[in-house]
Structure formats: C-alpha cells, structure tokens
Amino acid sequence: MATLKEIGAELGLSPATVSRALNGFPEVNKNTVDRVREVAERLGYRPNRVAQRLVTGRSGMVGLIIKIRADMSADQTFFEMLTGLTAALGAQDTDLVLAVDQDDDPVLPYRKLMERDILDGFILNAPVPDDPRVAFLQEKGIPFVMHGQTAPDVDYACFGIDNAAVSADAVRLLTSLGHKRIALINGQSRYAFSVDRLRGFSKAMEAEGLSVPAAFMTSDAETETHGYTHALEMLAGRDGPSPTAFVCASTLVAAGVMRAVKDRGLSVPGDVSVMGHDDALPLTQARDLEPALTVTRAPLRDACQPLAELLVAHVKGAPAEQRIERAELIVRASTGPAPKGGETPWLST
Amino acid sequence: MATLKEIGAELGLSPATVSRALNGFPEVNKNTVDRVREVAERLGYRPNRVAQRLVTGRSGMVGLIIKIRADMSADQTFFEMLTGLTAALGAQDTDLVLAVDQDDDPVLPYRKLMERDILDGFILNAPVPDDPRVAFLQEKGIPFVMHGQTAPDVDYACFGIDNAAVSADAVRLLTSLGHKRIALINGQSRYAFSVDRLRGFSKAMEAEGLSVPAAFMTSDAETETHGYTHALEMLAGRDGPSPTAFVCASTLVAAGVMRAVKDRGLSVPGDVSVMGHDDALPLTQARDLEPALTVTRAPLRDACQPLAELLVAHVKGAPAEQRIERAELIVRASTGPAPKGGETPWLST
DNA sequence: TCAGACTTTCAAATCGTTTTAAATTCGGTT
DNA sequence: AACCGAATTTAAAACGATTTGAAAGTCTGA
Numbered sequence: 001m002a003t004l005k006e007i008g009a010e011l012g013l014s015p016a017t018v019s020r021a022l023n024g025f026p027e028v029n030k031n032t033v034d035r036v037r038e039v040a041e042r043l044g045y046r047p048n049r050v051a052q053r054l055v056t057g058r059s060g061m062v063g064l065i066i067k068i069r070a071d072m073s074a075d076q077t078f079f080e081m082l083t084g085l086t087a088a089l090g091a092q093d094t095d096l097v098l099a100v101d102q103d104d105d106p107v108l109p110y111r112k113l114m115e116r117d118i119l120d121g122f123i124l125n126a127p128v129p130d131d132p133r134v135a136f137l138q139e140k141g142i143p144f145v146m147h148g149q150t151a152p153d154v155d156y157a158c159f160g161i162d163n164a165a166v167s168a169d170a171v172r173l174l175t176s177l178g179h180k181r182i183a184l185i186n187g188q189s190r191y192a193f194s195v196d197r198l199r200g201f202s203k204a205m206e207a208e209g210l211s212v213p214a215a216f217m218t219s220d221a222e223t224e225t226h227g228y229t230h231a232l233e234m235l236a237g238r239d240g241p242s243p244t245a246f247v248c249a250s251t252l253v254a255a256g257v258m259r260a261v262k263d264r265g266l267s268v269p270g271d272v273s274v275m276g277h278d279d280a281l282p283l284t285q286a287r288d289l290e291p292a293l294t295v296t297r298a299p300l301r302d303a304c305q306p307l308a309e310l311l312v313a314h315v316k317g318a319p320a321e322q323r324i325e326r327a328e329l330i331v332r333a334s335t336g337p338a339p340k341g342g343e344t345p346w347l348s349t
Numbered sequence: 350m351a352t353l354k355e356i357g358a359e360l361g362l363s364p365a366t367v368s369r370a371l372n373g374f375p376e377v378n379k380n381t382v383d384r385v386r387e388v389a390e391r392l393g394y395r396p397n398r399v400a401q402r403l404v405t406g407r408s409g410m411v412g413l414i415i416k417i418r419a420d421m422s423a424d425q426t427f428f429e430m431l432t433g434l435t436a437a438l439g440a441q442d443t444d445l446v447l448a449v450d451q452d453d454d455p456v457l458p459y460r461k462l463m464e465r466d467i468l469d470g471f472i473l474n475a476p477v478p479d480d481p482r483v484a485f486l487q488e489k490g491i492p493f494v495m496h497g498q499t500a501p502d503v504d505y506a507c508f509g510i511d512n513a514a515v516s517a518d519a520v521r522l523l524t525s526l527g528h529k530r531i532a533l534i535n536g537q538s539r540y541a542f543s544v545d546r547l548r549g550f551s552k553a554m555e556a557e558g559l560s561v562p563a564a565f566m567t568s569d570a571e572t573e574t575h576g577y578t579h580a581l582e583m584l585a586g587r588d589g590p591s592p593t594a595f596v597c598a599s600t601l602v603a604a605g606v607m608r609a610v611k612d613r614g615l616s617v618p619g620d621v622s623v624m625g626h627d628d629a630l631p632l633t634q635a636r637d638l639e640p641a642l643t644v645t646r647a648p649l650r651d652a653c654q655p656l657a658e659l660l661v662a663h664v665k666g667a668p669a670e671q672r673i674e675r676a677e678l679i680v681r682a683s684t685g686p687a688p689k690g691g692e693t694p695w696l697s698t
Numbered sequence: 699t700c701a702g703a704c705t706t707t708c709a710a711a712t713c714g715t716t717t718t719a720a721a722t723t724c725g726g727t728t
Numbered sequence: 729a730a731c732c733g734a735a736t737t738t739a740a741a742a743c744g745a746t747t748t749g750a751a752a753g754t755c756t757g758a
Contacts, residue, residue, distance in 0.1 A: 013738090014739075015714080017737055017738075027735070027737090029736060029737085046464070048466070048713085048714050048715065049467050051403055051713070052714080052716080053399045053743095054400055054713090054744070055714085057743075059399060066431075083451060086447060095467060096447055098447050100428070100435055100436075353745065353746095354745095363707070365709080366707055366708070368747090369707095376707090377706075378705080381707090397745065399744080401745055403715090700757105700758090702755105702756085702757090702758105703756075704756090705753080707753090708749105709748105709750085710748090710750100711749100714743105717741085717742080719739090721737080722735100722738080723736075725734090726732090728730085
C-alpha cells in the first residue's frame with residue numbers, strides 16, 4: 001500500500017506537500033498538484049484511515065444501537081435505515097458500528113460502547129418523551145443525532161419530519177372533503193412521534209370545531225392486524241356513530257383498516273376515507289393498495305443522508321443543528337367526499 | 350483520557366515500561382506492575398485503539414455483509430447472530446462493521462468495503478455451493494470465517510454443524526421407531542446447508558434400504574406457511590401413501606407441518622411423527638410447540654463465539670481452522686412409534 | 699573484587715498522517 | 729546589488745501505542 005512518503009520520494013517532494021496537494025490546499029503549485037495526483041493514482045494510493053484518525057483524534061466510527069423488541073415489528077424499518085445509513089455514512093468516510101440493546105436500562109449500551117472508546121458519536125432513533133439517552137449523552141458531551149425529536153423544541157442535533165403537521169395535514173384534507181367524524185389509529189403512545197401526531201390531530205380537529213371521543217383515537221404497534229382490529233371495533237357502532245374517515249399511523253395499519261372497512265361491507269372511499277403515513281418501505285407500497293392510499297409521505301431512506309451529514313458535521317465541531325421537514329401530501333384514491341349522513345359531528349365530550 | 354506517558358510521568362517510568370507492565374510482559378518487576386496497574390486504574394486508562402492499530406497494522410474491525418432478501422424471512426436469525434457476534438467480537442476487542450448487500454453481484458460489497466481499507470476480515474454466512482465470495486476473498490488473501498461450509502471438505506476457516514449428520518440422525522431415530530415413509534421438508538435448495546441435509550437424508554434412508562419419491566422431498570424458504578402447505582399436500586395422498594414422519598428444516602417449518610397434520614384430522618405423534626432442527630431462536634422455541642418438538646439442536650448463538658475466535662486468530666496469522674460440530678439430538682413428544690399401516694415403505698422408483 | 703549473567707528499565711524508532719513554523723525560491727523594486 | 733513579499737516547499741512535531749536495542753542495575757560465583 002502506497003504511502004505519502006513513497007509518493008513524495010517518487011517526485012522528490014516531502015510527505016507534507018503531497019498531503020496538502022491531495023487534500024486540495026490552496027498554497028500548492030497547480031503543476032505539483034497534477035503530478036502528485038498522477039503518481040497517487042498510478043500507485044493506487046489510499047490514505048491510511050487509522051493514521052488519519054490518530055492525528056485528528058477522531059475514530060471515524062459512529063454507533064447505532066438497536067433495540068430488539070419482542071414483537072420484532074420494526075424489522076423492515078430497521079433494514080431500510082441500515083441500508084441508507086451505511087451508504088450515507090460511507091460517503092463521509094465514516095463507518096457504522098452496530099450493537100444490540102438487550103438490557104432494561106436504555107442507557108447502558110451507550111455507556112458500554114463509549115467505554116470501549118472507539119466511537120465519535122451515535123445515531124439515535126425511536127425517541128421517547130424525556131428520552132434518558134439524550135440526558136446521558138448530553139451530560140457526557142457525546143455527539144449524537146436523533147432521528148426525530150423528543151419534543152417540539154430541542155437543542156440537540158436532529159433530523160425528522162414535523163409529525164404534528166403530518167396529522168394536521170391529514171385532518172385538513174379530510175375536513176375539506178366534508179368529513180366530520182375522523183378517527184385516529186396512532187402508533188405506540190410511548191414514542192414521541194405518536195405524541196406529536198396525536199397533538200397535531202387534536203389541535204387540527206379542534207381548529208375545525210370538531211371533537212373526537214377517546215374510543216376513536218387508539219395507539220398500538222403499527223401492524224396490519226392492529227389496524228384491522230381497531231377499525232373493526234370502531235365501525236361496530238358501539239361507541240357512537242362510526243367514523244367516515246381514518247388517519248392511520250402507517251401504510252401497513254391503513255391496509256388493515258381498509259380490510260376492516262371492506263369486511264364491514266363498506267367501500268373505500270365511497271363510505272369511508274382512509275389515510276396513512278408512508279415511510280416508503282420497499283415491501284409496503286402505499287400506491288399498491290386497493291384503492292391506492294392517500295398519504296403523507298416521507299421516505300425513511302431520505303432521512304439517512306441528512307442524519308449522516310448532521311452527525312459527522314457535529315462530530316467535527318459544528319454546532320448541533322435541527323432540521324425538521326414537512327412530509328409531502330399525496331392524494332390518491334382512498335380519500336373522497338364524506339358520504340351522505342356523514343355531516344353529523346361527534347358530540348363534544 | 351490518560352495515556353501511557355502520563356502514567357509513566359506519575360511514576361517516573363518510561364511509556365515503554367508502562368506498556369509492558371499493562372500487557373503482562375514477563376520482564377517487568379512485579380512490584381512495578383502493581384504500581385502501574387494501580388495508577389492506570391486510578392486515571393481510568395484505556396489504550397487508544399487507533400494508536401494500537403496504527404502500529405500493529407490491524408484495524409480491529411471485521412465486516413459482516415447482510416443480504417436483504419425480498420422475503421425478509423431471515424430476520425430472527427439475523428438479529429440473533431448480530432447480538433451474539435457483537436458480544437463475542439467485543440470480547441476480542443474487535444468491532445463489527447455492517448454493510449448491506451443490495452446488488453446482484455455477491456462479491457461487490459466485499460470489494461467495496463476492502464477498498465475502504467479498514468477491515469481485517471469478514472464473517473460470511475449462508476454459504477452456497479461454489480460460493481463466489483470464497484473464491485474472491487481467497488484470491489485476494491483476505492481473511493474470513495464462514496458460518497457453515499460450501500462443501501464437506503474445505504480449506505478455509507469455518508465453523509458450523511454437520512448438516513448431513515443432522516438429517517441422518519433424524520432418519521435413524523425415526524427408522525428405529527419403525528417409520529418407513531419419511532418425508533423431508535428442506536430449506537431453500539440454493540444453500541449449501543440444504544444440500545448437505547438432503548445428502549445426509551438420502552444416504553441415511555438408503556442405508557436403511559428405504560427410498561423417497563421426489564414428491565416427498567421439498568425445498569423452500571423456512572416459514573410456517575411453507576411447512577403447512579407442503580405437508581398438507583403430502584398428506585393428501587395424491588402422490589402415493591402419506592408419510593408417517595416428517596423431517597423439517599426448522600422449528601418454524603415443523604410448526605406448520607404439525608398444523609397441517611392436525612388439519613388433516615391426524616395426531617402428532619400418534620399418526621405422524623414430526624422432527625425439526627432447532628436453532629434456538631428466542632421467539633420460536635421447539636419445546637413450546639404442542640406437542641413439544643423432537644429436534645436436532647444447535648443454538649445459533651453458540652456459533653458466534655467460535656466464529657469470532659476463529660476469525661480473530663486467523664487475522665492475527667493463525668492458520669485457517671475448520672470446526673464442524675455435531676448437533677445435539679433432543680427427543681421430545683412429537684415423535685413416536687410408526688402407526689399401524691406404516692410398515693409399507695414407498696416403492697423404489 | 700571483578701567478570702559474566704541476569705533482571706529491569708529506558709531512549710528512540712516506528713506506524714502514516716496532519717499541521718505548525720520555518721525555510722527556500724523567485725520575480726520585482728528600489 | 730540588496731531587499732521585500734508572495735508563492736511554494738520542507739523539516740519537524742504531534743497523535744499514542746508497540747518494539748528494538750542498549751543501558752543501567754543487581755546478583756552470582758570464582
């Protein structure tokens with residue numbers, strides 16, 4: 001493996017100049033730069049990352065700790081993020097080190113990995129309100145970037161979508177179609193994104209002068225089955241007039257809801273409108289549902305690049321930056337005007 | 350972060366002596382070792398791995414490339430291996446770098462990762478016959494360890510179980526119980542382990558003077574559904590007399606088979622015996638099936654430690670070692686004597 | 699007492715890069 | 729001819745560990 005010294009020897013230059021030439025420093029003679037480039041190319045030079053890391057004090061590795069849940073429902077999500085993150089980090093000359101969280105203490109794996117003293121920072125996901133990991137890492141001064149955020153305003157690096165806006169957008173679309181009774185089938189309530197979605201939903205409904213009984217707002221793991229079960233229950237009419245529209249946590253949940261609607265002998269969107277949020281997972285395409293699903297869309301994959309950039313920049317000393325984007329609203333065939341008889345709102349409780 | 354120099358300064362020793370003392374070199378005064386240890390402890394010394402790596406020329410990182418399949422059926426397996434490997438490698442001061450294979454070319458991700466010049470070696474899994482990855486890595490002289498093996502005799506480092514023996518053991522148990530018509534519901538035929546299991550199965554049956562029509566030996570992804578579907582078909586009697594026993598690729602497949610047996614109005618093990626191979630995945634416990642499943646057992650988790658050891662040793666210069674172990678045979682409630690009418694073997698084709 | 703052997707410690711080199719501070723070259727002025 | 733400043737380049741230090749070769753110091757036995 002060629003080194004700076006060898007390239008220098010070949011040209012009668014010092015390693016220092018070669019280093020500068022290759023790193024694009026302005027004070028190097030243009031002619032020299034070309035010659036150095038040529039020789040480096042010919043010798044197949046690759047900088048020794050270990051040596052670079054020794055001198056810069058950074059390790060070039062960031063950690064991702066995955067929590068293995070009993071339900072394993074997060075698999076698709078996990079693989080999608082893993083794929084995107086390794087690619088995006090690789091472009092920044094950074095490697096992803098994985099560890100598995102098998103403990104009860106959410107902070108322990110982070111502590112363990114830091115003790116091994118090889119990581120520059122972490123990528124966190126699935127934030128919960130008052131996330132203990134944030135407190136721990138901030139206290140220790142360890143850089144990290146969060147996918148999502150624990151609260152509307154935070155002071156750490158994060159990237160995500162505006163989850164309150166996600167459900168607010170959905171509500172506005174549905175109310176503009178005349179819907180008054182809109183149900184929410186949300187994700188697990190322990191996660192911050194669910195809290196945000198619920199908040200956005202409630203506020204938007206309130207702004208429209210509408211209210212939603214508790215029975216029509218549920219929280220559960222984002223599976224097809226849960227979508228089906230909850231929707232079936234809500235459409236039974238036991239808790240009051242049935243919803244004419246559903247806002248769902250994910251495409252998968254929406255699929256379950258649509259199945260329930262059909263099993264009740266109703267049609268989408270004739271009798272009931274259904275919306276989902278689309279993370280654009282390759283195996284669960286919103287447009288492939290029948291009818292094609294109207295969604296707020298924010299591909300999970302799109303988050304990987306910004307997450308990698310934000311973290312690497314932060315590790316290199318840049319201030320923690322928050323980037324919250326707005327999910328796209330894509331109207332397809334699963335939403336339509338409220339049906340006859342859908343004009344009656346639920347009574348405010 | 351404390352360094353060797355700082356510890357040395359504290360004690361009036363040179364970094365060299367401190368290094369030796371901490372690394373247990375014999376030529377250091379016992380008294381000195383104790384004092385060094387004490388100070389190192391007090392200052393919370395951790396060796397700078399990057400510096401270590403620079404001087405030893407090794408990076409201390411090995412790669413695992415995961416292939417994302419459309420069926421995603423390997424999830425549980427993947428998480429189990431990931432958990433075990435990170436732990437086992439961590440004990441050897443080695444980190445696991447993950448990459449995702451999204452390409453058609455099975456070799457490309459290995460080449461890419463080597464070009465980044467940060468890895469000491471690889472852990473490979475899911476070997477196929479004449480695995481192109483093996484050819485590539487051997488040609489480049491890159492150390493690796495294979496979980497399993499591409500053929501009965503290989504010259505690269507590997508750890509796994511004797512898969513031919515797995516089905517041979519199953520066959521011998523079942524024939525000793527009087528079974529003559531034994532079906533095989535195997536894993537996907539493209540994998541070497543399936544090839545080995547089939548070979549062991551065929552040989553053992555042959556040794557007993559029994560033959561199996563092709564219709565009673567299937568290969569498919571290891572899911573509950575596939576087990577169910579294939580068993581249901583085999584029990585329909587369209588292809589000749591039904592099997593009285595099933596040898597299944599996994600616990601999950603066996604669960605499907607048992608469901609099919611029951612749906613056919615038969616009982617396990619009264620009418621039909623069922624065996625599986627148990628990787629001891631936490632969510633799919635063979636003993637929790639009803640009836641408890643007789644299995645050959647080789648916990649996936651147990652492979653992680655040897656794999657880590659073999660690879661790290663190999664990276665450090667040890668010769669490639671092959672370790673093939675025998676799976677344990679655990680007889681539970683799903684196997685019993687062949688039923689009346691089970692004495693007739695299939696006709697040799 | 700002193701050579702020789704053994705034990706223990708140290709200075710310095712090394713790994714390959716980045717970076718600081720200093721040196722060199724060169725053309726242009728005065 | 730001497731000097732200045734800009735443009736390039738270099739020497740050397742630094743990062744923190746390991747390792748080589750040598751140098752102390754200690755002990756043994758004659």
